[in-house]
Amino acid sequence: MEYKLEVIVLPVADVDRAKEFYTRIGFREDLDYIDGPDFRVVHFTPPGSHCSLVFGIGIGEAQPGSVENLHLVVCDIEQARADLVACGVDVSQIFHDEDGVFHHAGRQKRVLGLYPGRRSYGSFASFSDPDGNGFLLQEIIERCPVW
Incomplete structure (x- = not known):
C-alpha cells in the first residue's frame, strides 16, 4: 500500500x-x-x-505561523535561493549542520556554506511566509536508493 x-x-x-x-x-x-x-x-x-x-x-485551528521546517527539495540550492531572493523573499544564507546528518532545531550547529563535497541532503536555506510558517530548501542532487 x-x-x-x-x-x-x-x-x-x-x-x-x-x-x-x-x-x-x-x-x-x-x-x-x-x-x-x-x-x-x-x-x-x-x-x-x-x-x-x-x-x-474555517479549515483548521492551528495558530498562524505555527508550522515549521517544511522542506522544499531542490536540485540546485544556490539557484533556488537566488530565485526566491529575486522575488523579494528574505532567505537565510546557505548552511549545513556541523554533525552532517540533519539540521538541528533553530539555528543550533549551523555552519555557513554548502555541505562539503555538496553531498545530497546536506545543504539548506530557510525562509518564512508572511505569517511565519517556516520552510527549508534542501538540496538533493541524487536520491538515496529505495530500500
Whole structure:
C-alpha cells in the first residue's frame, strides 16, 4: 500500500496576503473557493511537487505561523535561493549542520556554506511566509536508493 502525502494545511492570519506571497514565488494556484464569510479554501502547489499547500478560513485551528521546517527539495540550492531572493523573499544564507546528518532545531550547529563535497541532503536555506510558517530548501542532487 502506498501512502502519499498530498496536502499540508498552513495556518495563516490573512488569506489574501498569503495568496499574494505564494503567487509571487511561483506556486500554482489550484483553487480559491469561498462559501460565505466563515469558509474559504485556497490551494497552491509548488513547481514540480505532488504535495500541495492549503490555507484559508474555517479549515483548521492551528495558530498562524505555527508550522515549521517544511522542506522544499531542490536540485540546485544556490539557484533556488537566488530565485526566491529575486522575488523579494528574505532567505537565510546557505548552511549545513556541523554533525552532517540533519539540521538541528533553530539555528543550533549551523555552519555557513554548502555541505562539503555538496553531498545530497546536506545543504539548506530557510525562509518564512508572511505569517511565519517556516520552510527549508534542501538540496538533493541524487536520491538515496529505495530500500
